[in-house]
Amino acid sequence: MPEVLRIENLHKRYSVESTAVHALKGVNLVVHQGDFVALMGPSGSGKSTLLNVLGCLDRPTEGSYHLGGEDVSKMTDDQLSSIRSRYLGFIFQQYNLLPQYTVVENIEIPLIYQGVRLNADSRDRCIGLAELVGLGQRLDHRPMQLSGGQQQRVAIARSLVNRPQLILADEPTGNLDTKTSHEIMVMLSRLNASGKTIVMVTHENDIASWSRRIVRMRDGEVESDLPNTPEPIDFSGPPLPMHLLEEAA
Amino acid sequence: MDIFSITLVSSLVILLVFLATTDKGRRGLQLALRSLWLHKLRSFLSMLGIIIGTSAVIILMAFGEGSERDVLEDIKRLGTTNIIIRSVKPTDDANTNRRQMVATYGLTYQDLEILKTIPSITRLVPMRIFPQETRRGARAHNSRVVATVPRYAEVNELTLLDGRFIVEEDDERMNNVCVLGLETAKTLFPFEEALGSSVKLGEFVYVVVGLLAERMPTGGTGGSQAAEDFNQDIYIPLQTARGRFGERITMRAAGSRSAEKVDMHQITVTIEDVDKVRPTGEIVRAILSDPERHPRQDWALTVPLDRLELVERTKANIRQSLGIYASISLLVGGIGIMNVMLATVTERTREVGIRRALGARRSDITFQFLIETMVQTGIGGLLGVGFGVSYVFAHAALKALPMAAMLFQDGSPSPILHLPSITWSLSTAVGVGVIFGIYPALRAAYMDPIEALRHV
Ligand SMILES: Nc1ncnc2c1ncn2[C@@H]1O[C@H](COP(=O)(O)OP(=O)(O)OP(=O)(O)O)[C@@H](O)[C@H]1O
Ligand SMILES: [Mg+2]
Numbered sequence: 258m259p260e261v262l263r264i265e266n267l268h269k270r271y272s273v274e275s276t277a278v279h280a281l282k283g284v285n286l287v288v289h290q291g292d293f294v295a296l297m298g299p300s301g302s303g304k305s306t307l308l309n310v311l312g313c314l315d316r317p318t319e320g321s322y323h324l325g326g327e328d329v330s331k332m333t334d335d336q337l338s339s340i341r342s343r344y345l346g347f348i349f350q351q352y353n354l355l356p357q358y359t360v361v362e363n364i365e366i367p368l369i370y371q372g373v374r375l376n377a378d379s380r381d382r383c384i385g386l387a388e389l390v391g392l393g394q395r396l397d398h399r400p401m402q403l404s405g406g407q408q409q410r411v412a413i414a415r416s417l418v419n420r421p422q423l424i425l426a427d428e429p430t431g432n433l434d435t436k437t438s439h440e441i442m443v444m445l446s447r448l449n450a451s452g453k454t455i456v457m458v459t460h461e462n463d464i465a466s467w468s469r470r471i472v473r474m475r476d477g478e479v480e481s482d483l484p485n486t487p488e489p490i491d492f493s494g495p496p497l498p499m500h501l502l503e504e505a506a
Numbered sequence: 507m508d509i510f511s512i513t514l515v516s517s518l519v520i521l522l523v524f525l526a527t528t529d530k531g532r533r534g535l536q537l538a539l540r541s542l543w544l545h546k547l548r549s550f551l552s553m554l555g556i557i558i559g560t561s562a563v564i565i566l567m568a569f570g571e572g573s574e575r576d577v578l579e580d581i582k583r584l585g586t587t588n589i590i591i592r593s594v595k596p597t598d599d600a601n602t603n604r605r606q607m608v609a610t611y612g613l614t615y616q617d618l619e620i621l622k623t624i625p626s627i628t629r630l631v632p633m634r635i636f637p638q639e640t641r642r643g644a645r646a647h648n649s650r651v652v653a654t655v656p657r658y659a660e661v662n663e664l665t666l667l668d669g670r671f672i673v674e675e676d677d678e679r680m681n682n683v684c685v686l687g688l689e690t691a692k693t694l695f696p697f698e699e700a701l702g703s704s705v706k707l708g709e710f711v712y713v714v715v716g717l718l719a720e721r722m723p724t725g726g727t728g729g730s731q732a733a734e735d736f737n738q739d740i741y742i743p744l745q746t747a748r749g750r751f752g753e754r755i756t757m758r759a760a761g762s763r764s765a766e767k768v769d770m771h772q773i774t775v776t777i778e779d780v781d782k783v784r785p786t787g788e789i790v791r792a793i794l795s796d797p798e799r800h801p802r803q804d805w806a807l808t809v810p811l812d813r814l815e816l817v818e819r820t821k822a823n824i825r826q827s828l829g830i831y832a833s834i835s836l837l838v839g840g841i842g843i844m845n846v847m848l849a850t851v852t853e854r855t856r857e858v859g860i861r862r863a864l865g866a867r868r869s870d871i872t873f874q875f876l877i878e879t880m881v882q883t884g885i886g887g888l889l890g891v892g893f894g895v896s897y898v899f900a901h902a903a904l905k906a907l908p909m910a911a912m913l914f915q916d917g918s919p920s921p922i923l924h925l926p927s928i929t930w931s932l933s934t935a936v937g938v939g940v941i942f943g944i945y946p947a948l949r950a951a952y953m954d955p956i957e958a959l960r961h962v
Contacts, residue, residue, distance in 0.1 A: 274554060309956050312863070314862070314955045314956050329922075334867075334868060335868070335869075338862070338865055338866060338867040338870075339865070339867070341862075341863065341864065342865020342866075343863045343865075347863050347864065349959070352864075353856070353859075353860045353959065354860075355857055355860060357540060357541065357544055365867055366860075366861070366864050367864045369865045370861070370864060370865035370867070371567065371865060374529050374530070375533070415864070419865075432832050473510065493773075495639055501621060
């Protein structure tokens with residue numbers, strides 16, 4: 258499997274009022290296509306910091322970061338924006354939908370910043386993704402009218418709309434109950450099974466157990482990096498519509 | 507239009523075309539309208555400064571335009587190539603023959619002959635003007651008799667309702683003919699046909715040969731120039747007046763009897779070319795200033811063209827103060843909008859973070875907030891224009907109603923819509939949006955996306 262990302266000797270330092278915080282201390286990580294990585298570790302160990310660097314929202318202080326073969330660590334702000342809009346999908350703990358937009362419009366946002374012309378085709382695609390996450394009946398609802406689990410599904414659909422190489426999720430089930438968490442994880446697992454690469458931060462062993470690989474961090478360093486065998490999931494139901502997930506050949 | 511407004515207006519047009527035709531522009535516009543609609547009251551309140559500013563500019567410009575038009579029409583009635591010379595009763599009456607109570611002053615026939623020698627003068631219209639009761643049977647009218655020559659009609663661009671004006675022959679033969687102003691005719695002949703009838707003026711009877719259409723009065727704005735209502739006039743040939751009334755005119759004023767000897771009350775002089783009006787005016791002034799001829803200042807010169815220049819200077823002054831006023835009000839409006847936009851940006855910090863994470867560039871964020879401010883000031887400007895224009899029309903309409911006449915001061919100008927002020931104030935409003943929107947927009951764009959995402 259080809260590499261999606263490669264991080265070598267990555268450092269991140271913050272200086273807060275003359276005291277330096279060393280959030281990442283020489284992290285090395287390679288993620289291959291089709292991986293499902295769970296990033297674990299105690300609070301303050303640098304998980305979110307690492308994920309932000311992976312998501313091109315932050316630049317490393319030191320070290321190199323290659324995403325899809327491109328060296329991202331030296332890119333300008335505009336280039337990083339372009340990388341985010343083409344290669345990456347984000348899922349947040351707080352869902353982060355825009356309250357003034359409907360479900361479909363929220364899913365559309367990444368396309369706007371790709372410079373894609375919004376038309377009937379793109380709209381059909383967004384509706385298809387809403388159906389994929391089980392919200393086909395709620396296309397015109399606003400986030401306020403949806404439950405947390407439903408909002409997170411919209412966020413998942415939104416993270417898929419630009420057919421990303423890599424999906425980044427920071428505690429995607431952190432605000433959800435066990436049952437809803439389970440539904441979300443089934444969805445992510447199915448996406449992974451259909452070829453999507455996912456890096457997910459979580460505190461919970463239950464959630465991490467869905468992944469294929471668990472990376473543990475401590476004090477800004479990778480403590481362990483072990484493969485995991487997820488419990489087999491029930492793939493009953495219709496197959497995922499692959500044309501929505503992958504680039505047309 | 508000056509360079510400034512051309513630049514403003516053309517950038518406004520380019521902006522509008524961009525917003526309407528490009529995908530990005532349309533989306534930005536839609537987004538902006540949506541966020542504004544989400545907070546209707548707040549948007550309206552923040553626009554208020556702009557609304558008041560633009561409508562005030564439009565209303566004030568309309569009043570400026572209206573009064574300018576009034577004055578210009580006045581000047582046009584007087585004629586821009588004309589010079590008006592009047593006899594003026596001197597204030598010191600030392601030379602008056604007190605026993606006879608006859609005041610002798612003013613322009614003389616000798617003056618007229620000298621003026622005729624000035625080559626740039628193409629037309630001389632002398633007139634004698636005095637009040638005299640006109641009678642028709644039992645009906646009487648306190649008319650103003652104007653004794654003049656046929657060319658008076660050309661100079662004043664008279665319109666005849668019926669009949670003819672005085673002709674050369676009338677003057678030469680001292681015919682007892684007259685032409686009636688509209689009010690004079692109405693008073694003396696309420697029921698009968700006036701043309702061909704006769705009226706009595708002093709001791710003699712005059713045949714009515716013509717009737718004048720209504721004439722707009724001239725305003726009494728310029729110095730020696732008194733307001734004149736021509737509709738009360740009755741016109742007779744100058745030579746007839748000399749023959750019938752003599753050179754001396756007796757008047758009754760406030761119970762006392764006074765008489766004055768004035769050869770001519772007014773001479774309207776027409777110059778062949780506008781460029782020669784002022785030099786000719788100077789020559790005339792020099793001639794009349796000769797102490798041999800006029801030891802006292804018993805004449806006055808009015809050059810309507812001078813008033814035109816005065817109007818232009820006033821206009822420039824009005825423009826300038828309006829400009830200052832508009833700048834201040836738009837500045838205040840702009841600060842209000844900037845304040846609201848800064849609050850909006852803070853409030854939507856998280857939205858900025860989300861958009862940035864999903865691929866928005868800094869320029870996308872800048873554009874989004876900038877468009878929002880511009881749409882806000884643009885709508886504010888449109889509302890202001892709408893209000894201002896409606897006010898102008900409402901004012902004019904109300905003024906036309908007879909019952910509302912008492913609401914308005916006599917002679918107050920009617921506002922006339924000044925079209926450039928619309929485009930000008932509108933583009934300035936949008937320009938204010940750009941100037942005051944750029945800082946909040948950049949502030950949003952340069953937020954750290956991670957911190958923005960963490961914002962509650
Ligand atoms: N913007 C920042 N400025 C200064 N220090 C920071 C900043 N962001 C993170 N840190 C520090 O970096 C370290 C790692 O933080 P990070 O948020 O990555 O932890 P985490 O593993 O995600 O923790 P949690 O599980 O609580 O989310 C912490 O010590 C934190 O205080
Ligand atoms: Mg974290």
